[in-house]
Amino acid sequence: MDQEKRVLAAFALSFLMLMLWRVFFVKEPPPKPSTKPNTAVATQPASQKPAAAAVPSPPLPPTLPVVEGSKTEDIVVENDLYKVTFSTRGAVVENWILKRYRDAKEAPLDLVDDEACGKLGFPMSLKIADEALSNKLNSALYVGTPTGTALEPPVKLEFSYSDGTVQVRKVFTFEKGYDLNAEVSVVEGGHYRPVEVTWPGGFGDHSLAPAIINTYAMGVYGAIGNLTTVAQRKLSADRSVPAPLQLAGLEDRYFAGIFVPDSPDETFKLGRQTWTPTDWSGKDSDKPSPIIAQLGEEGEKPLAFRMFVGPKNLDVLRAQHPPLDSLVDFGWFALVAKPLFLGLVYIYDHWVHNYGWAIVILTLLINFAMFPLKLKSIRSAQEMQRIAPLIKSIQDKYKNVKFNDPKKGRMNEEMMNLYKEHGVNPLGGCLPMALQLPFLYGFYRVLELPIELRHAPWIWWIKDLSAPDKFHPFGFPLPILPTVMVISMFLMQKMTPMTTADPSQQRMMMFMPVIFGIMFYNFASGLVLYFLTANMVGIAQQLLINKFMPMPQAVPAPAARSK
Structure with a gap:
């Protein structure tokens, strides 16, 4: 109905402009009959369209209601395990603090590197084919609506944004443990756009020395019990992981941020990012190039996934669905x-x-x-x-014999006979x-x-x-x-x-x-x-x-x- 109203309004406006033109700018013709086109238009049957409206404006895309926040605000999801701070600016994660752990400097452990993410993007940022639109959606002001409390989980946090043509929706549902469920969608022209959710800026304890971060920072992906790990220092080029995929994400020595896709068709990519630390003097010039993880949905449907962000504690990992205890790799002698x-x-x-x-x-x-x-x-x-004295006497007997001399074989034979004789x-x-x-x-x-x-x-x-x-x-x-x-x-x-x-x-x-x-x-x-x-x-x-x-x-x- 809205589309029909817009077309009728276009016709009415065209006809009104034609009549005004005729009144103010067209001179009266002589009384004799005339064959000029403008008089022909005036004598057309009412059922025919005026000539001025013969080329109507193209149909406009459906207009969506504009949904936009008024100011930047922080929304905190907190329980006894973690404190996650979202910003309505981009609907991204600014801090992900694990409350039961401290970093190397005895401060609360934040898995998000503020300095790196300030330059490279924050977790839960979006990436789509149109880079300009990606930047717009990651800096837009969203409307955030939390429901539920830590005392009565789950806690649901929904972010919405629309500029009238593109509509974005992010929904995060936090359960009792370290996991959450998420659904992300970008709709334009009545269709879902392929979208990726990213975790840029690295992951883990960022207070450690750069050499330690480079040693333990990993990308991980694959099937349960058959995981592939990629060391940050060895990731020289972007890597796309083919479907099907059971889990993928980032980890360091003790913590993991793992995507568990709802659909096996979802894609996963790993890459390296470069940035210049704030301390331009070179003091932190060896700052590692952080790894970025990207989970995507290429079909015309929302991107849905579960995510685990927490410690690589075997009891905690086994309680996940599916179990994630294979993240703790005991090596060849696991038995x-x-x-x-x-x-x-x-x-x-x-x-x-x-x-x-x-x-x-x-x-x-x-x-x-x-x-x-x-x-x-x-x-x-x-x-x-x-x-030992008998062994030494045999060795002294052949001490001047060269290694490739056949007599060396006789020495070995005498040694074996000695061992056999004395048991x-x-x-x-x-x-x-x-x-x-x-x-x-x-x-x-x-x-x-x-x-x-x-x-x-x-x-x-x-x-x-x-x-x-x-x-x-x-x-x-x-x-x-x-x-x-x-x-x-x-x-x-x-x-x-x-x-x-x-x-x-x-x-x-x-x-x-x-x-x-x-x-x-x-x-x-x-x-x-x-x-x-x-x-x-x-x-x-x-x-x-x-x-x-x-x-x-x-x-x-x-x-x-x-x-």
Whole structure:
């Protein structure tokens, strides 16, 4: 009906203009009949259109009611887990604070980088093919309407905007946990436009050093249990992820922002953004180029998705639908690492309520369980020590023989006959220790990844078991735990019999504690605590072994033949 009224009004206006032109500007014709076109128009039947209205204006697109906010306002959605601040300017997220966590500077943890987003755009910004329209919609004033309260979730927040031709609607529904449901639509000319929702400016704890951010900032996408991660520092070009897609988003070491599309046809893109920090002096010149995530709907329908924004806590992730616990990747030895982690959490929850002491107790249990293997390794080392003079005599016999000389084969044959004669397995000391390596790597993953150890204290100066031990009593870092660990390794070395008679290998073994100390200088203090505890247990075990299993008498080497 509105379209018909506009057409009739156009005809009426055209006819009125024609009559006014005739009255004021056209002279009266002579009385005789005339064949001029203007008199012909006057004598047309009433059912025909006037000549001036023969080319009407094209039909206009449907006019939408204008919906626009009057001023920039903040709308806060808050519960005991988070505080999310939306702005009616663009209907975007300005802050996403996780209330139970602190950043590296002990401030409330905000997953949105204000400085970067101020230049690159804020989370929940829109992107469509028309860049000018995208900019307009991301800077427009929306009308925000919240319903519900934190005490009675869900909390629904609806943003609306229309300039008369384009209509935008964003609806966010927050549940009890860290997840929300969202629906976004852009309508123009009576049709849905393809639209993308973006999270620009990076994600995670932005108070960390740039090198750490670059190490742990990731894009992630794929199917449940089969995720692909892309490190921020390795993302050299934009990457589009083909459908179908179960989840996609951004993560760092401890937190994740994950889109879960309602439709498998929705698209996902990852990209890098560049920006210049406010401190133009170059102080922050190594600021990382943040990663941007874009979830899109290419069909003519609203973009609908669920989103998880929160900690990578296994219990929290398992409670999601679908479960997101695959975001915590324990690596190749997950079969070992996961039970170790669950054991650590159990000890913390039911026994000591301190993750430092939980690490100590779990290390004791592991070492007691592995003691039979260690005992076998020590017995093998003692046997090797017993026949060391015989081994050395064979090595001296062939010491001048070149490596590629066939006589070297005879030396190896004599060595094997010696092992067989005395019932010694040359790998007997290595194999039991090698079986412990999966536990070592598994414990490394347990102490490196889970958020449970983030900012978890132990005693005195150890305030964060996930960070290196850097005690500052004199104004410079003093790594107490790594230093004590190196000393304990030297003690163990002195108490444990050497399995080799080769002087070069013995010298290398003597330097191993120093090498480990350098390696562990920047490792998480929780991991160093594990090694230190294991060494102290090893020293105690070695004392008992030396007391009750004394070193056997060495077999004397045969007398050298006289020339």
